[in-house]
Amino acid sequence: MKKRLTGLALFLAIAAQSTAIAFEELEENQNASSYHEMSMEKIDLNSASIAQLTTLPGVGSAKAKAIIRYREEVGPFLEIEQITQVKGIGEKMLAKIQQHIEVK
Structure with a gap:
């Protein structure tokens, strides 16, 4: 007992x-x-840190790391829509975050 x-x-x-x-x-x-x-500032996909990326709706640390990994391996994003080439990010995710991101 x-x-x-x-x-x-x-x-x-x-x-x-x-x-x-x-x-x-x-x-x-x-x-x-x-x-x-x-914040009214958009997040630049080409310079954002993990901490900044995780402030986006639906983006956790794994997706933020995938975005940075893609950026390091492929090079800078040329357009916002290119983010759908990152593993785990599709059209639905793009629709959620599109108004919060930019490419400089």
Whole structure:
């Protein structure tokens, strides 16, 4: 009985910690998105950092890294629509972020 209670207590502690971490990440993402929505500046795909790219709607760190990787391997973006050549970004994603991005 003691082993079961100890195991249950350990499980609950891990679950509570995981939930707290998830809420912190959600809050960070919401703050970044809110910051970009308040800013009128467009993000330049050719110079944006991971932090800047993750402020775009629907762009997390994996997509931001893919954008930068594409930029490093292929060269600078020549037009906004070229972002659909990045793995994981299609026409729907382009429609979400198009008003927030530019190519200089």
